[in-house]
Amino acid sequence: MSVIVEKKFQVEIVYNGVTKPLQVESEERVTALLQRAIATFGITQNQHLLSLFRQDGTLVPENQSIEQAGLKPGDVLLLRPNAVKGGGEPLRLAKSIVGSTFRTLSECGRGECECVTYWTGPTEQDLVDRLEHPVHKRSPFGYEIEDSWLTEFWKQLAQAKRSVKAQLHTHPGQAFHSATDDQWPIVSQVGFVSIVIPDFAAGEPSLDRAWIGRLEADGKWRRLPSVSEAVTVQ
Amino acid sequence: MSALDELNRTILLCRDHVSDELSDAEIRRHFQSLRILCISDRRNLSSHSGQTALVTFVSLLSRMGMQVALKIPEAPIISPQPPLSGSSSLRDALVTSSETLVTGATVHIDSAFDPDLIFALGDTDIGYASPPCWRLSGEAWSGSLAANGIAKAQGWNTDWPVGAMVSAAMAASEAFKFVIRQLRLRHPADQIFFEVSRLCSWSFGSLPVPDQDLDLGEIDIVSAGAISQAALYALLRLPGVRMNGRIFDDDLTVASNLNRNMLTAKSDVGRAKVQVVAQRCRSKFMLEPIAGRYIGESVEIGKLAHRVLVGVDDIPSRWKVQRLAPGWIAVSGTSHFNVSSSAHSLGEPCSGCLHPVDDPGVNPIPTVSFVSFWAGLVMSVRLLREALSRPYSRNHQHLWLTPLRMDSLHAAMWSPVPAVRDCPVQCSASRSNLAA
Numbered sequence: 130m131s132v133i134v135e136k137k138f139q140v141e142i143v144y145n146g147v148t149k150p151l152q153v154e155s156e157e158r159v160t161a162l163l164q165r166a167i168a169t170f171g172i173t174q175n176q177h178l179l180s181l182f183r184q185d186g187t188l189v190p191e192n193q194s195i196e197q198a199g200l201k202p203g204d205v206l207l208l209r210p211n212a213v214k215g216g217g218e219p220l221r222l223a224k225s226i227v228g229s230t231f232r233t234l235s236e237c238g239r240g241e242c243e244c245v246t247y248w249t250g251p252t253e254q255d256l257v258d259r260l261e262h263p264v265h266k267r268s269p270f271g272y273e274i275e276d277s278w279l280t281e282f283w284k285q286l287a288q289a290k291r292s293v294k295a296q297l298h299t300h301p302g303q304a305f306h307s308a309t310d311d312q313w314p315i316v317s318q319v320g321f322v323s324i325v326i327p328d329f330a331a332g333e334p335s336l337d338r339a340w341i342g343r344l345e346a347d348g349k350w351r352r353l354p355s356v357s358e359a360v361t362v363q
Numbered sequence: 364m365s366a367l368d369e370l371n372r373t374i375l376l377c378r379d380h381v382s383d384e385l386s387d388a389e390i391r392r393h394f395q396s397l398r399i400l401c402i403s404d405r406r407n408l409s410s411h412s413g414q415t416a417l418v419t420f421v422s423l424l425s426r427m428g429m430q431v432a433l434k435i436p437e438a439p440i441i442s443p444q445p446p447l448s449g450s451s452s453l454r455d456a457l458v459t460s461s462e463t464l465v466t467g468a469t470v471h472i473d474s475a476f477d478p479d480l481i482f483a484l485g486d487t488d489i490g491y492a493s494p495p496c497w498r499l500s501g502e503a504w505s506g507s508l509a510a511n512g513i514a515k516a517q518g519w520n521t522d523w524p525v526g527a528m529v530s531a532a533m534a535a536s537e538a539f540k541f542v543i544r545q546l547r548l549r550h551p552a553d554q555i556f557f558e559v560s561r562l563c564s565w566s567f568g569s570l571p572v573p574d575q576d577l578d579l580g581e582i583d584i585v586s587a588g589a590i591s592q593a594a595l596y597a598l599l600r601l602p603g604v605r606m607n608g609r610i611f612d613d614d615l616t617v618a619s620n621l622n623r624n625m626l627t628a629k630s631d632v633g634r635a636k637v638q639v640v641a642q643r644c645r646s647k648f649m650l651e652p653i654a655g656r657y658i659g660e661s662v663e664i665g666k667l668a669h670r671v672l673v674g675v676d677d678i679p680s681r682w683k684v685q686r687l688a689p690g691w692i693a694v695s696g697t698s699h700f701n702v703s704s705s706a707h708s709l710g711e712p713c714s715g716c717l718h719p720v721d722d723p724g725v726n727p728i729p730t731v732s733f734v735s736f737w738a739g740l741v742m743s744v745r746l747l748r749e750a751l752s753r754p755y756s757r758n759h760q761h762l763w764l765t766p767l768r769m770d771s772l773h774a775a776m777w778s779p780v781p782a783v784r785d786c787p788v789q790c791s792a793s794r795s796n797l798a799a
Contacts, residue, residue, distance in 0.1 A: 145556050145700050146765030146774040171550040174379060178720075186717075186761055186778035207776050209763060210698050211720050254658055320679075320721050 413519030501526030505566035590674030593739020715788030
């Protein structure tokens with residue numbers, strides 16, 4: 130027996146309690162349906178957080194076609210955020226950590242090479258209580274962490290129930306997040322903080338001139354408007 | 364401290380749809396200029412549920428900055444109605460609450476009041492042909508709201524006030540939508556979210572009302588913010604219900620909390636939220652205020668209780684509680700006009716499965732009184748059902764509720780919580796899923 134799958138059919142999208150029908154085609158990607166649903170309801174805020182959910186609570190996978198996702202005529206899909214109202218908490222750190230970070234970066238880079246450090250702390254807390262200076266190769270244009278050091282570092286963190294809270298590295302001139310920085314953070318988890326310090330960390334140990342960003346759910350880095358949104362110095 | 368400070372989260376929520384051409388001050392003025400008349404006869408105020416419906420409704424309106432006039436008889440307060448205090452007369456206590464919740468939000472007796480909207484309790488005779496009028500009705504576990512004349516009115520006569528709070532929350536939503544309909548929207552099509560609900564109802568299910576005192580036991584409450592306060596506001600009003608436990612929060616009360624923190628008054632600004640809540644609950648619940656964020660087990664804190672209510676915004680904090688909870692937890696949150704509420708027993712897909720992604724946004728959260736109130740009310744009912752050994756089924760583990768158009772078919776969507784492989788808590792259900 131063969132099953133006839135309709136090529137074009139209608140599903141219902143629910144947003145803010147209101148239901149609207151949308152025509153779909155079985156070859157269409159779910160991500161296209163999602164975008165049409167967002168447009169149909171005229172949603173302009175936090176679009177990146179929205180997903181479609183079936184009535185059994187499961188997420189409709191965006192990387193599949195309508196057919197692969199198993200959507201059927203008349204399905205009711207809830208358009209809602211995949212994360213409900215989060216609130217990224219600033220990292221808490223001792224003032225001395227900022228000073229020692231700048232000292233480490235400037236002494237290692239000697240005003241001519243980039244350098245990198247990591248802030249770590251207990252996994253269950255937003256606390257930064259230690260600075261790590263990795264074994265790395267350096268140049269005026271970048272740095273490269275030694276693999277064996279990194280392997281050992283991850284092991285030690287896991288054993289001690291600690292995690293990397295932020296990555297800090299220097300740039301020769303202005304602070305900005307380069308394409309390489311975007312692509313290769315040490316941690317690619319939503320909420321991870323990256324800080325870029327200008328002028329090879331010369332001058333006053335202050336984060337005021339730094340580029341500070343946080344990794345968003347859509348995989349993009351968002352620059353934070355102020356230091357206080359990322360860090361509370363105690 | 365000004366009404367603009369106090370209402371800024373409500374105004375922020377309006378910004379989802381209201382034209383950018385309107386200033387915050389203009390939006391505030393629209394809320395503050397709305398005049399609502401609440402009417403009840405003596406019979407509808409002679410039950411605890413009728414009194415709770417009125418007090419809750421007036422509080423939700425005041426927290427939106429609106430002007431309220433009362434046309435009600437003198438009636439003694441049957442059971443405490445915190446944060447109202449200072450009088451044994453319901454009418455006096457409500458009038459005394461004038462401007463204590465939000466600056467400029469008055470509650471008064473005024474026979475010459477010219478209302479924009481009227482809300483009547485139960486089957487009270489209204490005596491007005493216009494303006495628009497709704498009736499708040501309900502039973503122990505269910506509430507309804509109906510435009511006058513379209514449904515048979517039912518008087519309030521039960522002591523169990525869950526349905527009363529449901530009807531109050533639905534009525535507050537109509538007042539909110541009335542204001543929004545006066546404002547220019549960014550997209551005219553958005554009007555659909557704010558259309559009048561002429562008839563709507565909500566039931567938490569057909570449960571027997573406890574016929575004897577109900578001890579909820581030891582409860583830990585993580586956060587003393589809007590959702591926890593709404594849950595406690597509801598629990599405090601349930602006859603014969605007892606509990607004790609702890610409440611964790613490191614926040615101080617600020618002006619922008621007043622639009623939704625149901626146990627908080629203007630005079631509490633600057634005080635630790637946990638102190639405010641513990642004080643307001645003292646007549647009935649013994650809650651130990653812990654003025655710090657819940658950071659996990661420690662010598663001082665020890666283990667979490669077997670029942671935990673989680674009203675905290677921060678998603679990683681929810682994961683932390685879920686990892687360490689030895690028993691049942693309920694989690695409620697809001698997202699703009701929506702409420703998310705779930706409960707998780709050991710072995711079931713956890714709150715990490717439901718919210719596997721953190722939204723590390725740092726912007727102020729847009730909220731309004733009745734949305735946060737629903738989130739807390741649903742959580743309180745989940746706790747009651749758990750204590751009564753009548754928890755919702757797995758198909759009702761999660762509720763997504765949009766209390767704007769409660770007349771629409773999909774205002775509420777119940778669903779199971781599926782276990783997910785990338786559960787950040789790595790709960791047993793997610794590990795089983797992984798193994799399978």
